[in-house]
Amino acid sequence: xxxxxxxxxxxxxxxxxxxxxxxxxxxxxxxxxxxxxxxxxxxxxxxxxxxxxxxxxxxxxxxxxxxxxxxxxxxxxxxxxxxxxxxxxxxxxxxxxxxxxxxxxxxxxxxxxxxxxxxxxxxxxxxxxxxxxxxxxxxxxxxxxxxxxxxxxxxxxxxxxxxxxxxxxxxxxxxxxxxxxxxxxxxxxxxxxxxxxxxxxxxxxxxxxxxxxxxxxxxxxxxxxxxxxxxxxxxxxxxxxxxxxxxxxxxxxxxxxxxxxxxxxxxxxxxxxxxxxxxxxxxxxxxxxxxxxxxxxxxxxxxxxxxxxxxxxxxxxxxxxxxxxxxxxxxxxxxxxxxxxxxxxxxxxxxxxxxxxxxxxxxxxxxxxxxxxxxxxxxxxxxxxxxxxxxxxxxxxxxxxxxxxxxxxxxxxxxxxxxxxxxxxxxxxxxxxxxxxxxxxxxx
Amino acid sequence: xxxxxxxxxxxxxxxxxxxxxxxxxxxxxxxxxxxxxxxxxxxxxxxxxxxxxxxxxxxxxxxxxxxxxxxxxxxxxxxxxxxxxxxxxxxxxxxxxxxxxxxxxxxxxxxxxxxxxxxxxxxxxxxxxxxxxxxxxxxxxxxxxxxxxxxxxxxxxxxxxxxxxxxxxxxxxxxxxxxxxxxxxxxxxxxxxxxxxxxxxxxxxxxxxxxxxxxxxxxxxxxxxxxxxxxxxxxxxxxxxxxxxxxxxxxxxxxxxx
Numbered sequence: 001x002x003x004x005x006x007x008x009x010x011x012x013x014x015x016x017x018x019x020x021x022x023x024x025x026x027x028x029x030x031x032x033x034x035x036x037x038x039x040x041x042x043x044x045x046x047x048x049x050x051x052x053x054x055x056x057x058x059x060x061x062x063x064x065x066x067x068x069x070x071x072x073x074x075x076x077x078x079x080x081x082x083x084x085x086x087x088x089x090x091x092x093x094x095x096x097x098x099x100x101x102x103x104x105x106x107x108x109x110x111x112x113x114x115x116x117x118x119x120x121x122x123x124x125x126x127x128x129x130x131x132x133x134x135x136x137x138x139x140x141x142x143x144x145x146x147x148x149x150x151x152x153x154x155x156x157x158x159x160x161x162x163x164x165x166x167x168x169x170x171x172x173x174x175x176x177x178x179x180x181x182x183x184x185x186x187x188x189x190x191x192x193x194x195x196x197x198x199x200x201x202x203x204x205x206x207x208x209x210x211x212x213x214x215x216x217x218x219x220x221x222x223x224x225x226x227x228x229x230x231x232x233x234x235x236x237x238x239x240x241x242x243x244x245x246x247x248x249x250x251x252x253x254x255x256x257x258x259x260x261x262x263x264x265x266x267x268x269x270x271x272x273x274x275x276x277x278x279x280x281x282x283x284x285x286x287x288x289x290x291x292x293x294x295x296x297x298x299x300x301x302x303x304x305x306x307x308x309x310x311x312x313x314x315x316x317x318x319x320x321x322x323x324x325x326x327x328x329x330x331x332x333x334x335x336x337x338x339x340x341x342x343x344x345x346x347x348x349x350x351x352x353x354x355x356x357x358x359x360x361x362x363x364x365x366x367x368x369x370x371x372x373x374x375x376x377x378x379x380x381x382x383x384x385x386x387x388x389x390x391x392x393x394x395x396x397x398x399x400x401x402x403x404x405x406x407x408x409x410x411x412x413x414x415x416x417x418x419x420x421x422x423x424x425x426x427x428x429x430x431x432x433x434x435x436x437x438x439x440x441x442x443x444x
Numbered sequence: 445x446x447x448x449x450x451x452x453x454x455x456x457x458x459x460x461x462x463x464x465x466x467x468x469x470x471x472x473x474x475x476x477x478x479x480x481x482x483x484x485x486x487x488x489x490x491x492x493x494x495x496x497x498x499x500x501x502x503x504x505x506x507x508x509x510x511x512x513x514x515x516x517x518x519x520x521x522x523x524x525x526x527x528x529x530x531x532x533x534x535x536x537x538x539x540x541x542x543x544x545x546x547x548x549x550x551x552x553x554x555x556x557x558x559x560x561x562x563x564x565x566x567x568x569x570x571x572x573x574x575x576x577x578x579x580x581x582x583x584x585x586x587x588x589x590x591x592x593x594x595x596x597x598x599x600x601x602x603x604x605x606x607x608x609x610x611x612x613x614x615x616x617x618x619x620x621x622x623x624x625x626x627x628x629x630x631x632x633x634x635x636x637x638x639x640x641x642x643x644x645x646x647x648x649x650x651x652x653x654x655x656x657x658x659x660x661x662x663x664x665x666x667x668x669x670x671x672x673x674x675x676x677x678x679x680x681x682x683x684x685x686x687x688x689x690x691x692x693x694x695x696x697x698x699x700x701x702x
Contacts, residue, residue, distance in 0.1 A: 014591035
């Protein structure tokens with residue numbers, strides 16, 4: 001979308017320029033014609049003054065009057081004998097004295113002249129005055145120009161003022177944008193604006209209603225998670241105790257109880273995973289991000305799960321950098337690594353190998369986890385991130401209970417950190433290779 | 445002097461501004477990057493300056509009618525590129541051809557109109573007493589021309605794609621017709637075509653020197669006293685572009701809104 005400010009400025013300026021300049025041209029034309037009328041009047045006055053001041057009725061012997069080069073006069077007797085004239089006037093009759101109009105335009109001496117002929121009835125003679133048309137025009141134009149220049153110069157000034165005015169007019173919009181931008185991810189409080197303009201009232205009201213609904217939904221979800229965690233864990237713990245008691249009673253064959261034990265174990269895991277999935281969904285913005293050391297987290301998670309790895313006599317290695325600081329949520333990252341390492345442990349065979357590597361550049365940190373398991377068929381790379389999707393319908397021989405949520409949770413956590421995950425086949429170990437790139441926002 | 449310079453500059457600026465505004469609005473509607481406009485304007489400007497510097501040599505050529513002949517050819521070139529553009533719009537897959545036609549028509553229009561402006565103002569540099577009215581007049585003329593261009597641009601940008609293509613093409617057809625008519629007039633001036641009695645005289649109805657007359661001149665090639673050959677070529681060029689445009693518009697109506 002283009003800038004509203006630029007659009008308004010350019011469109012308004014174009015309209016103002018168009019209207020102003022068109023009226024300016026009209027003004028120019030009528031001013032010039034008014035000035036011409038004024039000059040015509042002056043020409044007439046000049047002829048009248050000459051008629052009164054000069055009494056010649058015989059041709060002058062000593063010739064001519066000195067005159068400014070831009071005006072001339074002639075005095076003709078009624079039988080068209082030149083009685084007197086200015087030194088710059090033509091010696092011939094310059095205009096048709098018998099025509100209907102007194103004013104005329106003639107060409108003489110390389111210029112165009114405006115003339116006026118006056119019949120002096122008293123002394124029965126003609127008085128003709130003339131003035132250079134170009135001089136008159138320039139004079140008139142200079143006068144009009146003085147009023148035109150400020151108007152032309154005012155256009156850029158108007159542009160500047162309009163720019164500032166539109167900026168002020170759009171201020172509530174910028175303020176609203178800033179408020180929404182500056183909101184913390186977990187801040188769902190309504191937008192507060194002083195003097196909301198009419199045009200934004202609806203927008204602000206809708207936004208606030210939306211925020212309110214969102215807040216209510218978050219609260220419900222949090223409540224649900226807490227309730228579910230408590231209400232579901234308790235009966236499962238009770239079931240486990242009951243099972244243990246049953247086993248100790250020794251009246252029932254332990255083998256027959258095994259499916260029941262597996263069922264309870266699986267149900268417990270599913271519940272933990274589902275709760276974890278909700279806690280880590282990317283829009284679940286309640287998680288705070290701090291600066292954490294990715295290497296330290298990996299070490300902790302390996303240490304915690306080492307028992308499982310040792311049971312399968314697998315080799316696990318951590319290579320790469322010693323410290324790698326990224327911005328993230330400690331608990332979420334632990335969950336992520338736990339899920340990935342558990343998966344690797346699950347799918348790698350007995351005596352298999354798990355390699356973890358951490359590398360970093362200025363802008364990102366890369367976590368690579370490879371295992372020597374069977375890997376995942378390439379066409380299932382996308383699907384494994386779906387909820388409750390299990391590779392080959394969980395028909396793998398890992399013998400471990402899974403619910404198909406592990407990688408869905410991983411995907412959530414990856415998205416929450418703005419990271420990027422790719423699946424590949426490990427060239428070294430032949431199993432699955434998972435690469436996660438975390439952005440590193442180094443401040444200061 | 446002021447009024448003269450307003451009319452001369454307005455005529456040149458308006459013609460270029462209309463072509464530029466229609467084409468840049470169309471390229472925005474068709475989601476074509478407008479980098480081409482910068483290239484076209486720059487090359488047009490360089491061309492205009494080169495042409496203006498060599499104007500004496502050009503006008504002496506061909507027994508003193510070189511300028512008329514070259515200007516007529518430029519007009520005919522603009523017409524051809526507008527036709528090419530209409531053709532390329534019909535088959536929009538040919539993106540390169542479309543951009544090429546846009547760059548060429550704008551660049552040539554800038555060369556033609558720009559050189560005229562430079563030559564006109566340059567003629568008054570040596571007479572400082574006339575310079576102020578010339579400059580103010582030019583500013584007014586340019587302001588009017590650019591404003592009309594800007595308003596046409598926003599008109600086209602703010603309507604739906606189908607309508608924008610329709611309105612844009614109609615304006616282009618008319619401008620293209622005007623180009624042919626002007627070329628014919630220049631060729632008559634150069635005595636390449638025999639001058640004949642004008643078909644009519646509508647100067648009392650719409651004076652060519654009025655603002656409306658100038659707008660119509662730039663937009664539809666309005667001429668108050670057209671020669672028969674001028675009118676004939678204008679009509680032929682309009683028919684050609686109208687047929688092409690109808691085909692193009694039809695191909696857009698079959699297309700969903702972008």
